[in-house]
Amino acid sequence: MAGELFPRIPYTLDRFFDRSCWTIKGSTFRNYLIDFAKVDADDLLPGFLKRLSSKNPAVVIDLMASNGALRTLHRDVLRGGPLKALSVDYQFKGREDERRLDLSHGIECLEGDLNHIATWRKIEQWLSSQKAHLIMERGYAGLDHIPTYGKYFRSKLGRLWRMLADDGMLLLQTPPATILKERGVPLDSWLRSLEDRKIYYRFLSGYDSMDAGRKYGLLMLSKTPRHTGFSDMAGRL
Ligand SMILES: C[S@@+](CC[C@H](N)C(=O)[O-])C[C@H]1O[C@@H](n2cnc3c(N)ncnc32)[C@H](O)[C@@H]1O
Secondary structure, three states, rough: HHHHOOOOOOOOOOOOHHHOOOOOOOOHHHHHHHHHHHHOOOOOOHHHHHHHHOOOEEEEEOOOOOOOOHHHHHHHHHHOOOEEEEEEEEEOOOHHHHHHHHHHOOOEEEEEEOHHHHHHHHHHHHHHHOOOOEEEEEEHHHHOOOOHHHHHHHHHHHHHHHEEEEEEEEEEEOOOOOHHOOOOOOOHHHHHHHHHHHHEEEEEEEEOOOOOEEEEEEEEEEEEEEEOOOOHHHOOO
16 A cells, blocks of 8 residues: 555664665766656746856755765756755765765765754754755655654754745655645645745645656745745645
């Protein structure tokens, strides 16, 4: 049954197994865009990435990943421009010399568990007084390792919102809407409250992913308030 793929109680880390168990890992930013383009109904991403490359530095966070996507974002999107970036993963998946090279390009990996409040505090400490222009997460089966209840999502979305710059963007893979609703996550009312506040978002309730067709949802949220573009959402949720 689909619900069993997104356990109510998250799977816990098996330290000996973890490094190799993921079928999708070390992806490039281009790989991420294949997914995130699916939720980008208004084709905002090209313009957003152009603006990102003019930041000094661009501040970017990638949750549930090591440095692969950040490394290629730096090379292909920012063309080697100034970057302050943090990936958050159970363990850094790479060699120590790669880690040192990444650091010299402004890319760090925080090893921690996103189920632990200490990890979120470390992310906030890393940001210090800065805000992130882009926060992304394409966890795929990593989503089996975080809870699927509303309280967790509400608290983490609140943190992510506070970490985001005024012109920042959130790109998050989620369990599909069917699972979220089954677990009592008040998705419809959350999305309605974004609309009421004129916060731009797009939500894709489920798509057949490259993870053997397993269904995931996608949320794109831009902190820049927009005053149009919400009326057509009702039919898509
Ligand atoms: C399927 S891989 C996806 C990696 C990357 N985002 C990509 O698309 O290539 C899932 C990743 O999530 C990480 N992960 C899973 N649960 C986590 C947790 N609770 N805290 C931190 N990282 C976690 C795993 O270590 C793994 O690197």
